[in-house]
Amino acid sequence: MSAVIPEGWLEQPIGNIADVVAGGTPKAGDPNNFAMSGTAIAWLTPADLSKYNSKSISHGARDLSQEGYDSSSAKLMPKGALLFSSRAPIGYVVIAENPICTNQGFKNFVFTEQVDSTYAFYYLKSIRDLAESLGSGTTFKELSGATAKTIPFRLAPLAEQKVIADKLDELLAQVESTKARLDAIPAILKSFRQSVLAAAVSGKLTEEWRDGKKLNPENDLKCELSLNEGKKRKIEATSSHELVSDNFSTSWPISKFDELYRFIDYRGKTPKKSEYGKRLYTAKNIKMGYLSNEPVEYLSEEDYKSWMTRGFSKMNDIFFVTEGHTMGCVAINTIGSDIALAQRTLTLQPYGNVRTKFHYYFMLTNSFQKLVDLNATGTAAKGIKASKFRGLPLPFPAYEEQTEIVRRVEELFAFADKIEAQVNAAQERVNNLTQSILAKAFKGELTADWRAANPDLISGENSAEALLERIKAERETLATKKKPAKKASIRKKA
Structure with a gap:
């Protein structure tokens, strides 16, 4: 870390200030080694801290039984210990609310009472990137016990530690509140x-x-229907029309897909993919509201000619996924006709005066998506048959009104997109704000005025130098005391 710290602070290897304690795990295959969370000896794994946002913790997903504890290298640590994950990933940190032990995925720090737990918590959060850079390994990075002891720790006078901890509690609570409001906007x-x-x-x-x-x-x-469409199309009765048709304007006729759109679909198995040729768009490319460029696949020119016999898509046609876990996804063709389409995709090509974007917006509504689902069949991979889809109802205002509706929707969506872009930018700034505040705190910038107003609380017996000597003395005293047996210490806890 940078050596720029306030006058009167000290920077020491954390091993000079705290005991570094590793963890352990009993045999995972023996259920007698474990107990329900909150019923035995508290035990933590890095997985318990994934998406965990509180500053302190009492138990993990499960506890260790006395038998499991005794058979492992896990060590019980006191309330206030700093639990710091050292692999998968490096840098999760939390304060122990009560005596607790961890698995071997931690290098934990047990400080004396001369270091404020909240101050140490925020400091360790501020140096996560540094800790990750100190990790080693190929499959995944891990912070060894020896390396963990070398992590630099910035020691401020005890009174200032408490002021910094309080300020960070207040400021970061405001950041989290702002973040929560921003996260709700999407x-x-x-x-x-x-x-x-x-x-x-x-x-x-x-x-x-x-x-x-x-x-x-x-x-x-x-x-005007094309001669190829004929009049022998099979249309099956569909259910739950009222989900959508009851909401249409009474001034509009109610049509159906079969009357307004030519159906182009491709049946059978799509030919083998090629390394080059015509770009192939599959159900994977059709997302809800847009076409994705991933995955990139091709059909050879020869296979393209033999496969695309049912027709070609045109600009502004509607693409629809007819089955699978993405059934109902709908997008507009914005790429033209020089493409190949796979099975499970349906192209809707309009007859006459139809603004496809109007019906595309209709197909994006929750009510239409529910209607499709109710008319689909299957369990593991639901799908809607073309014969059912043809009979689904469509609102049909005059072409002039279709055009006006599309214009207004796009105007409102552009407004929403602009807000979304602003929110994304604000979220990025807020996400960076926490680390910025932490950096300022441990450069002494948050307490510069406090130090100027309270020189007696950071000098003499209250200085960081004097604090370090007290820490060393306390640790030496504790080290010379006879340590009780591991099992006895747990029984005392119980």
Whole structure:
């Protein structure tokens, strides 16, 4: 670490200030070695600290039984000990709320009462990157006991430690509160987008705009079907139409997919992928609301010609996933016709005066997605048959109104996207703010005014030098005392 610290502070290897205590694990295959959390000897693993945000901890997911404790190298540490993960990953840190032991994935620090536990907690959080850089290993990095003892520790006078700990508690609580508010915004924006879509496909978004206009959707409904479509399409009865159709504007006709769109799908097994040729888009590329470039796959020119016999997609067609765990994902074709499509994908190509983006937005609504799910079959991999899909209802306002709805939705979505970008930037700043505050704290910047106002609390007997001597004396005294047997110490706890 940088040597820039306030005058009167000391920087020492942590092994000069605290006992470094490793952990242990009894035989995992013997259930008698373990007990329910909170019923026996508290024991912690790094997994217990994954996504754990509190400053202190009392127990992990399970305890050690007396038998398990006695048969392992785990050591019980006192309340206030700093538990520091030394592998998978390096740098989780928490304060022991009560006597506790850990597995071998920790190098723990037991300080004397001359070091404030909260101060040490925040200090160890501030040097996580340094600790990770000191780790070694190939499969995963690990911090050895010998190396852990060399970690530099910044020792401030005890009174200043407590001031720093209190200031960090206050400041970082504000940061967490801000972060929580920012983290809630994406869900609010998602709800906002769904509200916009619901208003769009129900006619409420253009209710005032529509008032007084002479619109005749029936004229646009007269779509000319291609001769290849014929009139023998099988359309099965669908269920739960009311989920969507009850919400359509009463001024709009209700159509169905079969009347407005040509269906292009590909059946059978997709030909073997090639290293080059025509770009292949599969169900994996069709996400909810966009086309993904991953994975990148190709069909050879020869296979492309033999496979793409049912038709080619065009710009602004709708892509839809018909089965599997991504069933219902829908996206607009923004790449053109020079592509190949795989099975489990459906291309909807409009007849006549249809704004595909309007129906694309309809297909993104929660109510339509639920309708698809209710009309799907299967268990492990649900799917909706084309014959069912053809009969699903569609709102059909006049083309002019479709265009206006799309314009308004895109305007509102652009507004939401702008807010989302601002939130993402703010989240990044807030995520960096914690480390910035910690860095300032351990350079003495948060307590500069306090030091100037309280010179007697950082000098003489209250200085860091005097504090270090007391720590050494206390540790020497403890080291000369006879240590009780491991088992007896646990029984005393019980």
